[in-house]
Amino acid sequence: MSSSSYSNYTNSPCAACKFLRRKCSSDCVFAPYFPPEEPLKFANVHRIFGASNVSKILHEVAPHQREDAVNSLAYEAEARLKDPVYGCVGAISVLQREVLRLQRELEETNNDLMRYASCLGGETSAYGGRRG
């Protein structure tokens, strides 16, 4: 499987080179991250960001971070295709609202807990006083 990820003259080209219809060299920057089994991944990324931009981004990040960078680009590209207006920012907005909702609920529950605890403390202290 690793050999298919690192395309050379004898193996099949990577998804990027297949899409771009060019020869996949041994030092192809896309090859490790766009296997030929996932053609849609590169197609989406190319459609939104363009191959040259992706190549520049990959060259700017460290080699051990390139896989993460490609995966995040693929995620953003897919999100933008699904939602051309908001893209992945829509998901961020939804998550942010969810966090705020949970925060409010947590605050209310904590207030209830404090009220409950204070009432319980008041009752038991009164009981303790009566007991001597």
Add this chain to the structure above:
Amino acid sequence: MSQIKTIHNPIGSLERFLDLLLISLIVYMTLKGGTSGACAACKYQRRRCAADCPLAPYFPAEQPKLFQNVHRLFGVRSIVKILENLDEVQRPEAMKSIIFQSYVRDRNPVHGCLGITQQLQYMIWVAEEELKAVNLQLQLYRNGQNHANSHNMMIHEIGEKQEDLTSQLDLGMGLPVNANQGNNTIPFFSPVSETQPQQQPQMSYCNDVNNNDYNPTPDSCKEILNNHNASSAWGQNQFPFNHHNYGFINQNEHCSETKNNNSVMAIQSQLVNLQMASNKQEEEVDAQNYDEIHQFLEIIDDSQSFTETKEVYASSSGESLKEPIDEIGEKELRRAATCFSLTSVN
């Protein structure tokens, strides 16, 4: 006068024409938003900015960085294509999201918006776990109060009959914590908890969170999402996940002080009072923790905020509290049982 006017008319008209031309040029430049007249997009591309330039409304000339980020990630052709496929009403919103996405990518070239998404998902998980713990504790108190009420009634009815009372206490009816100690402890949130492995697939893009080179993307969320009608109340966020942790740690010590106390209710009240006191003491610590959580959403170039946050979570709730919390229920039970088996209830 009229002769002078007649002589100078050609020159005057030329001057007037030039004046008018200059005025119109100034007006044109003003309308275009700058002395050069071109939007940031056309400036960057070094081309004439047409009157119907589609990018001009979104990229003012005085903010070149915005367009640079967008150009770097999307490219002009892609943006124009996206805009062409949208309605007029949708275009401003789309451009806002594109600008935001590009800004985030500029701040964090590796993870981009996915990093923010993962961070928010983590925060949701934290809040949900905290909510579960608080709800469980609330239920515990409710059960305890019900038991206490029924216990009080029994004591009044039975009176000074020690044998009956101790027998019922031995059954654990007066010790509300018994009912819910089947799992030994109240499940407190810990970032190193058992549930975390389930979250790992979602956190796969943040595997390097614990690495020093992780660079979270804080700032843009608060500023830009505000324009998306998202709430800007991040400064008010408080996840009091530490309240009950510290409270239950001190319960262990406090139980020893109540050894000579013959009343189950006294133990309960002291536990509650202690927790309330410790909650107040921990507010400052919590505020500091939550400030660290929110730092990655502030417009501050802080590359370690998220790692510090994770460290705070791990150190404050996971590492230092795990063992004491596990032992509290068992020790508490033992001490309470000791109280009632060896001493009489007055």
